[in-house]
Amino acid sequence: MIRTLIVDDEKMPREMIKRYGSWDEYGMEIVGEADDGLEALRLIEARSPQLVITDMRMPGADGLELLGILNERYPETKVIVVSGYDDFTYLKQAIRCKAKDYILKPIDPKELNAALLKCKNELESSRVIYREQFTLQIDFLQIAKGYKPALASYYNRLDVSGIRDTFQELLRQLGNAEAEQARMQDRIYQEFIVLLRELMIANSQTVEGFRFEIDEAALQSYERLLSDVTKLYLLAMNQLEEHRKYRRKLNLPEIKHYVEANFCKPITLEQIASAFFVSKEYLSRAFKNEFRQNLSDYILQLRMEKSKALLLEGKLPIKAIAESCGYEELAYFYRVFKKHYGIAPGEMRKER
Incomplete structure (x- = not known):
């Protein structure tokens, strides 16, 4: 089944998409609904949809931001834009981010199903050609993602040894996977850089001016990649330690923000x-x-x-x-x- 996520801040358009789509005929299932881009990203992380149908104008993170992140982090995910605005700016962004179709509201069932069929055919074609490689890539990504909770915990506690040991253990696992044809350095790099950004923001650190980039040569091996990413984490943690240790008074709103960002952890x-x-x-x-x-x-x-x-x-x-x-x-x-x-x-x- 092709996993599909619907994103729209209004319930009625989501219901119309669910009602009009030929889901069973095309071998598709709706794995979630979101009413803004941030919630959509959480569901994408948790449920790995192969198709995202999204509105453009929403509160919080809107469709423009969501399209950009999907294009950068999940390039294999197909996207259909459904919008109430015949706006060239939106259309241009949709094209730039490789959206498969741009459908105007009110939704025409024929237009929606034509777009769904196009995505179905492309996904099935890709599945036949890249099935084995895709499986290996997912395995590699899942291995990497499994270390993110530990990294977040060690970062917030300023545990340098924990950060170093976690990345070393990840390197051992990737090295033992013996799937050299599934070179996932760039995707793994993106995963950990996005996490680092989120951790810095959650700890009231300034991300502007922080150099998240690594040398292109670091993407040629997991050893070099994880070594350079470790250095970025330690640099950010050093800044955080300076920020916490040497300020004149306890910043209680910052601590409250920290708790709100981390209360789901133990x-x-x-x-x-x-x-x-x-x-x-x-x-x-x-x-x-x-x-x-x-x-x-x-x-x-x-x-x-x-x-x-x-x-x-x-x-x-x-x-x-x-x-x-x-x-x-x-x-x-x-x-x-x-x-x-x-x-x-x-x-x-x-x-x-």
Whole structure:
């Protein structure tokens, strides 16, 4: 089945696309819907759609940004643009980013299905020619992506040894994969550079002026690539350490932003205090004085709100929800959730 993602900030166009498309006939399945570009990127990362149907004008990250990122990071993904604007600027960007079609609203079923059929034929043709190589590429990317949570955790804690060891372990795995025909250096580089940008932004670092590029020669081998990427991470971490260590006073809005960006990971008060070079007692007291709430309670609040939202969506198993909200032990998550809401997670899902 061809995995398809629909992106539009309005529900009605999404429903029309679902209703008009010949999904079963073309061997396609809708694996998700998003109402803005940021949510679309999260779903693309999680579900790897082969086809994205997107609107252009949306709040947050719009279709223009999404097209650019898809073209840069997921060039094999087919894109159909559905827009209510007959705008040459949008059309030009769609062409530049290799969109397969540009359909104007209101949606014509024949036009939509002609575009779907075109994407189906191209994907099947590519699948026949590159099936073996594509599988190897996905394997390599999945290996690399599996290290991202650990890297994020070590970065936020300023753990230099953890960063070095993680990249070394990744190098060992890639070297043992014995699939030299699947050279994925550029894609792997993009994965880790995007992660580094996200980590810097989440830690209130300035990305403008930071040199993310590496020498072209570094893309010829995994050893050189990961060595250069490690250096970029360590340079960014050094800047972060200077930023945290030598400022005159504790920046509490920055710490709140840090927590909001990282509460889905198993962070603790001790780890946050250590990362910002203060004692946990001082951090806890300062946070409560500023925001009238204990830091631990704030982390709990964020996790409970997210877990409740995911439960009511009804798409993920409860174990996956617990892990995605920073709880490694399912039994502990059950106890915390029931204490907070007065009802077990499974019971809340049944009552929705």
